[in-house]
Amino acid sequence: MSESSTGAAAVEAVTEAAAAAGNWRRAGVAGAAIGVIAAGAAAGVAIERLTVGRGMRKKARLALDSSGPYGSLRGMPGTAYAEDGTELFYEVEEVEEGGAGGPDGGRASRRRGLRGRRASPPVTVVFSHGYCLSQDSWHFQRAALRGVVRAVYWDQRSHARSGRGVDQLERGVPVSIDDLGRDLKAVIEAAAPEGPLVLVGHSMGGMTTMALADQFPELIRERVVGVALVGTSSGQLGQVNFGLPVAGMNAVRRVLPGVLRALGSQAELVERGRRATADLFAGVIKRYSFSSKDVDPAIARFAERMIESTPIDVVAEFYPAFTEHDKAEALKHFADLPVLVLAGEHDMVTPSGHSEAIAERLPDAELVLVPDAGHMVMLEHPEVVTERLVELLARAGGVPVADGAAASRG
Numbered sequence: 001m002s003e004s005s006t007g008a009a010a011v012e013a014v015t016e017a018a019a020a021a022g023n024w025r026r027a028g029v030a031g032a033a034i035g036v037i038a039a040g041a042a043a044g045v046a047i048e049r050l051t052v053g054r055g056m057r058k059k060a061r062l063a064l065d066s067s068g069p070y071g072s073l074r075g076m077p078g079t080a081y082a083e084d085g086t087e088l089f090y091e092v093e094e095v096e097e098g099g100a101g102g103p104d105g106g107r108a109s110r111r112r113g114l115r116g117r118r119a120s121p122p123v124t125v126v127f128s129h130g131y132c133l134s135q136d137s138w139h140f141q142r143a144a145l146r147g148v149v150r151a152v153y154w155d156q157r158s159h160a161r162s163g164r165g166v167d168q169l170e171r172g173v174p175v176s177i178d179d180l181g182r183d184l185k186a187v188i189e190a191a192a193p194e195g196p197l198v199l200v201g202h203s204m205g206g207m208t209t210m211a212l213a214d215q216f217p218e219l220i221r222e223r224v225v226g227v228a229l230v231g232t233s234s235g236q237l238g239q240v241n242f243g244l245p246v247a248g249m250n251a252v253r254r255v256l257p258g259v260l261r262a263l264g265s266q267a268e269l270v271e272r273g274r275r276a277t278a279d280l281f282a283g284v285i286k287r288y289s290f291s292s293k294d295v296d297p298a299i300a301r302f303a304e305r306m307i308e309s310t311p312i313d314v315v316a317e318f319y320p321a322f323t324e325h326d327k328a329e330a331l332k333h334f335a336d337l338p339v340l341v342l343a344g345e346h347d348m349v350t351p352s353g354h355s356e357a358i359a360e361r362l363p364d365a366e367l368v369l370v371p372d373a374g375h376m377v378m379l380e381h382p383e384v385v386t387e388r389l390v391e392l393l394a395r396a397g398g399v400p401v402a403d404g405a406a407a408s409r410g
Contacts, residue, residue, distance in 0.1 A: 070136070093151040123149060123198060128208045129155070130204045134309075144382075181215050184208050197223050202230040202232065226392050230378060334362060
């Protein structure tokens, strides 16, 4: 059976199951499906999952939730405030004694400090996560770089531990990628007000980084020493078909905005349905987040938890921003910097062609397409992503070579 035939059969099976389960559950199925599309796990369910007992799947999920260490790393917490007053939660990991932070590993800075002079601020690496994820999506990179570099991890507005967007919640203002760029500026001002910066963004986080450059080119020019754009796009996301037949996806695009608005207005109903049908959509998330056949079930469950925790009204709120996103011109602000452009070869959410398009505008950038990898490449092949990030940091002067090699080995 072809991949498209399998997907169509799976969707039909899920639709029939939903129809038999009542209205509130149908809403949950639709809400879960749309949430997965928006998060980077588009449409289609593995047929074999429908034959496994729900009780067994629930017990397996509980076991994985309790055993996996993923998402458990924590740093020094802080709060930044966006222009509209939204609380943006971040955590800082400081350089340990003897760690990196500059060309000499921070040793000269410490010596100057001991002599009574002001120590030079270390390089700070700022990690921005993707849609319906959280700062914990960088778990493996965080574990490898801990203590080696100064790093800031933050939750985008309305995601994880950051507050709901005030403009969206109280004033009904649509969220935009430009809003996210300004949010990133606020986080930088609060958590890394001075010193060189390396900006790392995955998916929506990469778009956030581009929006920062578009609105604050002087910040890029004066402080940024390196950029990593992982599984992201500079625009034309309205043309992505998530592996579905083009005609079918065009029909979905026509009705999706209205469906999202309706689901967002019935958030409580839809959330009940999403919880009840979570077992059906675990396969969706895995299929569109990963490409490898042997992904650790605990990692797959970790991704599910992040996506499941994003409320449906937040999913609905953000979706239109992606079709409007166009930051190809903003890439010029990265032209003179060390840049890493990395994507999974089988990413169906922000296809690798979008990374190739970014690299065409940045001919000096390093383009890395990871075989057998999907959208969540930093979880699926963490060693590749970490190694390339360490090489970028070394080029940017953020880590000495010896410390960088140790970090890339984890």
